[in-house]
Amino acid sequence: MIYGVSYIAIVFFLLFVTFVIGLSFYFARKTKSASSYYAAGGQIHWAVNGVAFAGDYLSAASFLGICGMIAMVGFDGFLYSIGFLAGWIVALFLVAEPMKRLGKYTFTDALNSKFNNRGITLAAAISTLVISIFYLIPQMVGAGDLVTPLLGLPHWVGVVLVGIIVIFIVATAGMTSTTYVQFIKGGLLIVFSTILSIYIFNNGLNLKPSIGDMKFKEYMLFDAQVENGKVIAVDGYEVKDQQAVKGIEVVKLEKEGIARWFNVVEKEGAYKVSEMLSIAEDEKGDLLYNGEFKENGKFYQVGHMSKIVVDGKEVEKTGPVGPFEFLSAIENGEIVRLTELKFKDNGKKVAAYYQNYTSGKDFMLPGLKYKIGKGSTLWDKIDFISLMLALFLGTAALPHILIRYYTVPSQRDARKSTILAIAAIGTFYILTLFMGLGAAVNGVFDVESSNMSAPLLAKAFGVGIFSIISAVAFSTILGTVAGLIIASSGAIAHDLYDNYMQRNPSDEQKVKAGKIAAFAVGILAIGLGISFKGMNVSFLVGWAFAVAASANLPAILFILFWSKTTAKGIIASIIAGIVSALAIILTSPTMWDRYGLDSADAIHRLENPAIISFTISVIVIYVVSLATQKEQLATETVEV
Template sequence: MIYEISYPALFFFVIFVGFVLWLSFYFARKTKSASSYYAAGGQIHWAVNGVAFAGDYLSAASFLGICGMIATVGYDGFLYSIGFLAGWIVALFLIAEPLKRLGKYTFTDALNSTFKSRAITLTAAISTLIVSIFYLIPQMVGAGDLVTPLLGLPHWVGVVLVGVVVIAIVASAGMTSTTYVQFIKGGLLIVLSTILTIYILKNGFTLTPNHKDQAYHNFMTINPEIEDGKIIKAEDWQVISQQAIKEKTYVKLEKNNVERWFSLTEKGGNYTLKEALSIVVNKSGTLYNGEPKANKKFFQVGNMNKIMLDGKEVTETGPVGPAQYLSIIEKSELVRFAKVSLTDGNDDVTLYVQNITQGKNFMLPGLKYKIGKGSSIWSKMDFISLMLALFLGTASLPHILIRYYTVKSQRDARKSTILAIAAIGIFYVLTLFMGLGAAVNGVMDVESSNMAAPLLAKAFGVVLFSIISAVAFATILGTVAGLIIASSGAIAHDLIENYFKINLDDDKKVKAGKIAAVSVGAFAIILGIAFKGMNVSFLVGWAFSVAASANLPAILFLLFWKKTTANGIASSIVVGVVTSLGIILTSPTMWERYGLDPVTAMHKLDNPAIISFPLAILTVLLVSALGKKKEEVLVID
């Protein structure tokens, strides 16, 4: 898609980032001890912490990724909202108060509070780093996606920009500034999402969206002449070539020295050529729809194909209520886009082809995760594995768990969690309407589903787009800051001080944490650039899978099985990390990232939790039962 710099958005962006940096430097003057750097001194009010929980959790995956997933695959995208929210029940009833009682600065502190085992220290610290890095990837990818429409700059610039700003936040004031950044952006995100949802319902549905500040693409349709399965004529266009890929035909036509791609469809013996959005990479550069990028011919798309209201087909509806909005989509037809990659001579070609989808199919599971018609045992396992990871992963994310150390008491930890659940629940209901609104209002960037919500806001006005984009950027800043805090604690506190037994005074401990923050931030920048183009919610699913497999079995057995041993906990972490990473790195999605055919991948699972989580559970059980020593048996008062 072709973007132009938005100066109002740039203004709000600079104001917001400037405020965040000022906040960081303000609190930096008060950050003198390790306790204040890693845990805000345990002095954060429970209500502030509850909203900060929401701000920390409502990451790029929640705002950018889930809205984009719902806009492209309907109900299957909303499953992420359901899974993310449900995971907080585990955190509330099983984790919140015990973790506050056992811990000090890091997740490793709590896990090793009784055993004082170097094996637990090492494995838990490494697990914290791996989970944090996996969670950092989608945040950085989302940052790159946001900066393109905001500043008109390449994806990698956004990734670097977020990395630099967050490193400044964390390296200056640590958890205190991070908490207040998360508090502010969590509250703003919920308020602005509510406003955007009101706009969506007020706008209703139309077949021809033509919003201010929005370039909407009108697709050409051509009736060709077919002979022996070949196109011999296409009105006044010259037929250049046609290719069959996976039983579908794609055709290149030329007129006035401009080449465009079309998809051939057949219904009842009648053939039609429908224009496809195309990106052609050749020796002279990149062409969009057959024209240079400078001509700005690659626009927002996605819309309704048919609108049904009260049993009648209409062209627009006017304002509608929440329940009616969902009902109309279910009874209507939407235009989605399928991605096709092919080679034309020496050129690599990416086509985005119109895909008419019945609303009832869009509002039911199955467009992404096949669990009904057309499903296989692998697709069903992958779906169950994802849901398992989302449900169990929340309560074992290190950057979420360390927030319990910022409040004064176990009671405050519980109250913070309840407030977080309420705020997060409200937001996830709003994601349903924002995602659907993006799907039907002609605002989709087919190259990046992550831009669905910001571009939807732009359709309703550049000011709303500017503020929401700035807050979305702050959303990424807050989450990345929390992740880097967790990572720096794992390196400086867990590994350097506790594992390698290097005694550090408070000043040196804080300094080590800041150096670790810079290192982790730099690594996150590299990964954010490498994973460009992937949906951020999908990537977060991987982080949840690793967290659920590596951390949750250890936490649960520590708290609820008195025969648990240090070796059992350490072994389960190793098994959880190795198996989940092994499955992810050999998955069909990663096979495609390697430039290989996904069909030839070692297995068909993209989400590993269905295998890695039970293996970690079995490991802690067997190792504890078979190898326990009297001094290792856990006793909880």
């Protein structure tokens, strides 16, 4: 997408990000000087902790990814909202209390509580590393997406920027992500999402949405002469090429030296060609947006309704609506989504987006991404179940989620803040539905990346709300990335280097190892963030959830609820979970597409691995534990 630079937005943005980073440092220093870090936590009010909990949990995936996916594929995006919240409550009910009973607070501690085994340390460190890296990818992709419309910079610059800032923070000062910073971020995110939703309702629905500077894009539509399925003439244009892509006839038409792509539409025997948006390589390898150079600004944000029905009557616009009226009007209407077709023209890559008329009924049901209705295959259904399983079980298996449950003065306060957090997170997730749908129908959608839907909608409503929302999202990414890099470097330097390899390094060496590890992981994250550009961040987080659910959850549940679990069982299960989940992800249709191959040729059809990898991990821990009972008993006897 082509974005102009808004200096007011940049100023707002920089002020806010500086404020947040400054606040982090301020609290980090204050925490260090306090006689006890732990006692300081005890003074935090449960309500502050509750909102901070929401701030912790609502990462870039929630705000950028879910809204984006809803804007792109409707209800299927909302599945992530449902699953993310459900997963969280599973963590609370099934893992938090029993784990506290064990007296342990992190997964590695809990896994090792019984055996104190080096193999478990190694497996847990690898699993922490893999999950953190999977979680890092979407954060970096989101960071790159954010700076594009904000600063007018390319995606990779945003990724590098976040990487450098975070490596700098981690390497120079270390970072204690404080409760107050998370409180401010979480609170602002919910308040501004509510404001954005009110804007959406107040704005209502319009067949030709024009909000602020965003003018409605009128698509060209011409009569075409067609013979034997081939377009032979279009008034004023020269027909250059025609090919069928996924059952759609696309035609290249040229006028005054500018080539544009159209798709052929037939209505009652008459043929027309309808304008597509396109990004195509020219002979020199430069990208042309709708046939022209980027600077000419001929590429557009999209998404509108082609039919609005209110009380059984078709209308051009609705005026202000309530939340339920808004949902009904979309369901009874018709939405124009721009769907991507990738193909080659004389050996040069083309990505073209055609107007895909989708009934509101289909848009408001699952099925546009995860096909489960008519025409779906068994694999489609398994994929849907697998996604819902990963979202449900993933949260409870993420290494960093449960920690905050123990960071308030009393158990009662812990639970009270948890309830507030669930309510805040739940409210936010319901708002994602309105923000995502709002972005789908108000002509703000960026076909190159769905992730920016909610911020771009905010941009249409005003530069103030846009810059604050972008800054909140950006600082959330900074916080999450810093946390993940520290966790990964901890896994390498502390668990692997110190505990597993038993090098007994000095404190100075440990810090050095940690910093080198943080730098290496940071560089890796930058590389991955650039190579996964354009992918929806929620979808990517879905993978992190699947890996976490497969690698960690069987181990933790078995150790909590089955006394025959052995150390070897735990190690085997973690490794089996990681390997099987990774194997399925790396051979999935989406990855095939990433490798530059045809996704239809992928060796299987499964996008979400959890249904297989979680099951494998459960079977492995059960079988290996049974098989190593004697060995375990012998080890325990020797230790006694």
